[in-house]
Amino acid sequence: MTAAGIAGRAQTAGWRPARVAARLRRSWPSWLLILVTLLFTAPFLWVFTHSLESSAEWAQNKTVLWPHAPTLANYRAVLFKDGFLTNVANSVIVAAATTAATLVFGSLAGYALARLPMRGKSAILGFILLAGFFPLTAMIGPLFKVMSRLGLLDTLTAVSISDLIYTLPLATWLLASLFAQLPEEIEEAAMVDGCTRLGALRRVVAPLAAPALATAAVLSFILAWSDFTFSLSFLQDESHFTAPLAMLQLGQTKFYTYYNLTDATVVITALPIVVLVLVMQRRIVSGLTGGAVK
């Protein structure tokens, strides 16, 4: 019995590694996916680590995977001493204003295109979608002239208006397909009860549309937050810069090779977006892919 036990154990010991190897071989796509995920995430971790490094430690120029004495001094310095807090606030204003305008314009147009009997409807929708592909740098010359004539040069208004090119085509498309799905009887009932069409839209349809509006809002915020081209072209005073523009400007002048300071601005600028993606990833994915693949 002991002999048989030993033999049995030897046998299992003999074929177990082979089974493990076979399982590993079969599960290589999982390992590969984990490796790919690490490759895509590692740059963020690298920048985060170095943003916690003191300038003294950075100057020693020893590559470390984690600072010996992690500190938030860089964050304090860039936010309060170098005025980056103002730039972050500017970005919030621009992204929020663009998102608000996008939601209003996009839901009005989306509703009209989905519901109301209009001649030339497909031409209007086609124009709205096509506008999203217009080359950005082809717009900045003429818009620069217009903004300076309107006295809007070096204002966040100029950037917010131009940012609609990123957000409005996608949002209109998303909201038009949403309104096309909602049952029409609901608003007809509201209109029978004495609502105007706009009243019905506001009181009855908007609450039902809330999830799609949230999707459009998140995507608009992300896209407007990312703007660089218009900020670079229209903004002149450093206190008017948005975060991405200020980050680059500071990185190339004041901070120069002190990447620990630049890294702090990078983390601050990326953080709101990272949080949005982690919290709202399902909406973001469905909004992006639903808008394009269908």
Added chain:
Amino acid sequence: MSAVDVAPATAPRARRALRWRPGERTGYAMASPAVIALAAITAYPLLWNLWTSFHDVDPLTGGTGQFVGLSNYRAVFSSQTGLLAALMHTLIYMVVSVTVEMALGLGIALLLNRPMRGRALCRTLILLPWAVPTVVSALVWQTLFDPQGGGVNYMLSMLHLPGSHTVWIGATASATWASILVADAWQSTPFVALMLLAGLQAIPRELYEAARVDGASAWQTFRGVTLPNLRPALMVTLVFRTLQAFLIFDIIYALTQGGPGTSTQTISYMTYYNFIVSDNFGVGAAISIVMVIVCLLIAGVYRVLLRPST
């Protein structure tokens, strides 16, 4: 619209044809803010560029507003202004980067399409680089490509690979382009993967079961079921990516400013430079028109190439 409203009705029948349907006027009113806003920031610039590209508005030469024919366009296609070189850089980069990103993106989408624990987390983490601003991507990679303290050379020396002393950005054209490609692919591949994953998930399960019943190999299933059914998603993603790659600007400005020398100047960079830096609006407008035409050509080529074969 109002012209239709006040037009004298010559015959009752014509009048009926022109009459507003119920709700139609509301429809136009509701659609107009979006249409007017987008027309103001795209259609107006297009027309302005078209007019300006044929006129002399350059303040350096007087800017008389005279019709100058094709002279602004001649500047675009002359070898002296560097614009033709920029156009060539851009087209080569477009082909290379789109090929790389589509291949990587398809691979990642196939990996993400397999059932596995933690798949949603992987998808979210891979999506992050797409969502952050391009300047974030540029500065992240500037840090990583730093010759002394950067992570890329650190990894190369850890793994005993050659090139661990390379000066990536700003020294040689090829290393600088490679850095741009890495930073751009890091940010754009997640988008490709996501779009293709949505395409993969839309393929009916029964097709795969039928292929298995027929005894098809993994490769045969991929060729016979996956690829043909992925065609619409591939087409849309390819058009998106190609246009974006052709118009690459933010990452170039943030990472290289067109350098070393003029070797990484792209067509969008030159448009920005002429419009904003050197106030050369005539040439800027001419490049803009050329860009719009190339974009239309790209869309047209894909339409013909990827038309469903059936």
